[in-house]
Amino acid sequence: MTEMTQRSARRTAADTEPMVLAFDVVVMAVQDLSATFRRITFGGACLEAFGVAGDSLDLRIKLIIPPAGRECPDITAMMGRGNWYQLWLGMDAEERGSMRTYTVRTTRRRGPHTEIDVDFVLHLDDDGRGGPASEWAAAARPGDRVCMIGPNASAAQCRTAGAYGGIEWSPGLAQHVLLAGDETAVPAISAILEALPEDISGSAFLEVPDVHDIQQIVTRSAVAITWLARRGRPHGVLLEAAVRDAVRVPGWVSLSGPDVMQGGSEPEDVDVDGTILWETPQLLDAAIVQSTVNPGRPSGTQPFYAWIAGEAAVVRGLRRYLVRDVGVDRKQVAFMGYWRKGRAELA
Ligand SMILES: Cc1cc2nc3c(=O)[nH]c(=O)nc-3n(C[C@H](O)[C@H](O)[C@H](O)COP(=O)(O)OP(=O)(O)OC[C@H]3O[C@@H](n4cnc5c(N)ncnc54)[C@H](O)[C@@H]3O)c2cc1C
Structure with missing residues (x-):
């Protein structure tokens, strides 16, 4: 195969890949930055496939927060079966958990491993009750698992906002x-x-x-x-x-x-x-x-x-x-x- 053919073969493969993937991530560390912010570091071998080409900027991700005492639904399997979101919505409410949107604060490579920090605002009332994500973050311990939906590194290769739907920062020529x-x-x-x-x-x-x-x-x-x-x-x-x-x-x-x-x-x-x-x-x-x-x-x-x-x-x-x-x-x-x-x- 010539270099040109190899390149176009690679491009065709990337073009047909999904822009987002589901990542079964594990809590590696929990750090209270203040009474409001709790930083949760996620890891997992699957995160090697996570990323965008440039800086993450305001890159958003979705987290599927499992219902208390249950495992996260297998979103990867649903992605293989078609419209994962509809399949997930069609699940019994007791089992599907809650989907919430967060920002990637930092992505770090540690040797072969990737870690992602997410800073959760803990908006809890005096009884410790808030939304599912806030309550989950307040109780999170190393070893806990959630499902993260984010960019597929090999497909989200373009640096500009709009090319990958999870980044909005787009100043253009503005200084x-x-x-x-x-x-x-x-x-x-x-x-x-x-x-x-x-x-x-x-x-x-x-x-x-x-x-x-x-x-x-x-x-x-x-x-x-x-x-x-x-x-x-x-x-x-x-x-x-x-x-x-x-x-x-x-x-x-x-x-x-x-x-x-x-x-x-x-x-x-x-x-x-x-x-x-x-x-x-x-x-x-x-x-x-x-x-x-x-x-x-x-x-x-x-x-x-x-x-x-x-x-x-x-x-x-x-x-x-x-x-x-x-x-x-x-x-x-x-x-x-x-x-x-x-x-x-x-x-
Ligand atoms: C693109 C994007 C990026 C985001 N990035 C982050 C992030 O990095 N960190 C972060 O903490 N949040 C972030 N958010 C906001 C977060 O998604 C919402 O705060 C979300 O509602 C929290 O889910 P929950 O399950 O805790 O509460 P929900 O179940 O959604 O809401 C339950 C109740 O809590 C109230 N509530 C929700 N959020 C707050 C809040 N912050 N303060 C006070 N009351 C609240 C709601 O009004 C509602 O009454 C982001 C949202 C978007 C769209």
């Missing part, structure tokens, strides 16, 4: 950025900041419950990092004030220049109780909405980019402020409701 999020977005914002190069500037705002939740983030970039400790204040109040202060109207002038200031129309409302708030440049570039939002201006072509994630109603408020009041081009912002107050994650 001035805004990152804003609550505690659930701290792992993603931290990983993004760690990956940013020197020539990126801007602001990062991270709202957390308490000063003890503040973590060390190392970045080569010129992004100014501000931690906002809620200390009993309502969720999102500090975050919203900080974003309003950083991106002011009228007369907001940033490195982005006047180009981003046009527009200013009311974004269509999102019922955050009934649906998931998820609006990203990639989605807006998709044909179905392209005609209504700045047609002819592809995402990633402007000097300013913002990434906002956290409680859905807070994110919706920031979306309205940035898009309607400031006039930021929606194709330059990713708005993501990571959770909804009073509502469990769907599935």
Whole structure:
């Protein structure tokens, strides 16, 4: 076989491989970073097949949390039988467990082994009750097992967001950025900041419950990092004030220049109780909405980019402020409701 034929044979194999795989992972270590954050390190030989080509950035994974006292369903076997998600949903509710979304905080290679850190927010009431994922994390011990659904290293080889569906960070040509999020977005914002190069500037705002939740983030970039400790204040109040202060109207002038200031129309409302708030440049570039939002201006072509994630109603408020009041081009912002107050994650 010539080198060219070998290469195209490899490409064909990769093209037909699934983008995601199920990984039966084991808890290797548990570390309390603060009263809010618990870092759980997952390992397992299967993780050799886990990964993306570049930095993990805000790479999301799904975890299937097993019902108390039971094993995780065999998602790998379901993937072999077709639409695993429908098969999983069709299982008896007592047996299928709960699926929840988390961020890969760090991926480490230790010799031949891969380890993944996930930082869980422990949102528990005084009786220690929370959602299934939070309760599971609070009780997790080395040796416990869950199923992780994440990128297949040999298929998710493209570095750009959109090529693999689990990464949203996509600043394009922007050199001035805004990152804003609550505690659930701290792992993603931290990983993004760690990956940013020197020539990126801007602001990062991270709202957390308490000063003890503040973590060390190392970045080569010129992004100014501000931690906002809620200390009993309502969720999102500090975050919203900080974003309003950083991106002011009228007369907001940033490195982005006047180009981003046009527009200013009311974004269509999102019922955050009934649906998931998820609006990203990639989605807006998709044909179905392209005609209504700045047609002819592809995402990633402007000097300013913002990434906002956290409680859905807070994110919706920031979306309205940035898009309607400031006039930021929606194709330059990713708005993501990571959770909804009073509502469990769907599935
Ligand atoms: C792309 C993405 C990445 C994410 N990354 C992370 C991550 O790295 N770390 C992380 O901790 N979370 C992360 N989240 C958020 C996480 O998925 C939700 O918080 C999830 O609801 C937790 O599941 P649960 O089973 O504990 O609670 P659920 O069963 O979903 O909810 C039960 C109750 O708890 C409330 N609740 C849920 N989350 C919180 C919270 N954080 N604070 C207060 N109340 C809450 C709900 O409103 C509901 O009333 C991410 C979400 C997305 C979409």
